[in-house]
Amino acid sequence: MHVNEKNRTPKKEDLNEGPSKSELKRQMTERQKLAEVLAALSSDALKTIPMDEAIKVAIGETNKIKSFEAIRRHKQYLGKLMRFLDETELDTIQRRLDAIQGVSKAETAKLHFLESYRDRLIADDATFTKMIEQYPDMDIQNMRTLIRNARREKELNKPPKAYREIFRVLKEMGL
Incomplete structure (x- = not known):
């Protein structure tokens, strides 16, 4: 100096x-x-x-x-x-971390969407009618039975077996 x-x-x-x-x-x-x-x-x-x-x-x-x-x-x-x-290594790490966290946020958002859709199906028959129009190839009878069973389980405070099954079916459909 x-x-x-x-x-x-x-x-x-x-x-x-x-x-x-x-x-x-x-x-x-x-x-x-x-x-x-x-x-x-x-x-x-x-x-x-x-x-x-x-x-x-x-x-x-x-x-x-x-x-x-x-x-x-x-x-x-x-x-x-x-x-x-160095800064380039840190930037690379940060970008990869953001990508990983972004994927998990997207997955979480999709699961939340499926949960809300399932709840609307159970609460309202109009949602099920719209679903039939959008997905005519799905097993309508099975879904109708699952919705009816989920409503009954909720009324009788039973374990939510059909409730979970609806979620699994929606997930398999790729909604």
Whole structure:
């Protein structure tokens, strides 16, 4: 660093040498949070993410740790390992993670749609009539029986066997 000889202050061009200490801490925290999200993934999903094998092993070890303080230290260690990744690697990991989470969100949305459709079928005969018009090839008699049984199960507070069966049939139909 160059120092001005008159008043012993650093020159302005030397003061902007890189990210501030606060910025470095923010980056470290972001990387640590990314590591926590990765640790919450299933082992199959984690295998699809392109990253260093040492980091994958360390993330896999997170689930084996039981002590709260040890988990905290391990998360800091994961953040330290993630610090050595460059921005392109982090972007690749983040994109893959977003894709994995996007797929699970889409699946969840589809399941919610099927559940609400099943509830409408049981509650209203008009929904079933519309379904017959849209899917004339389906087994109408079987579906009508399942709907009737689901209504009866609900009235008698019995286990929802037909209720679940309707969901399975709707899922198989690819609704």
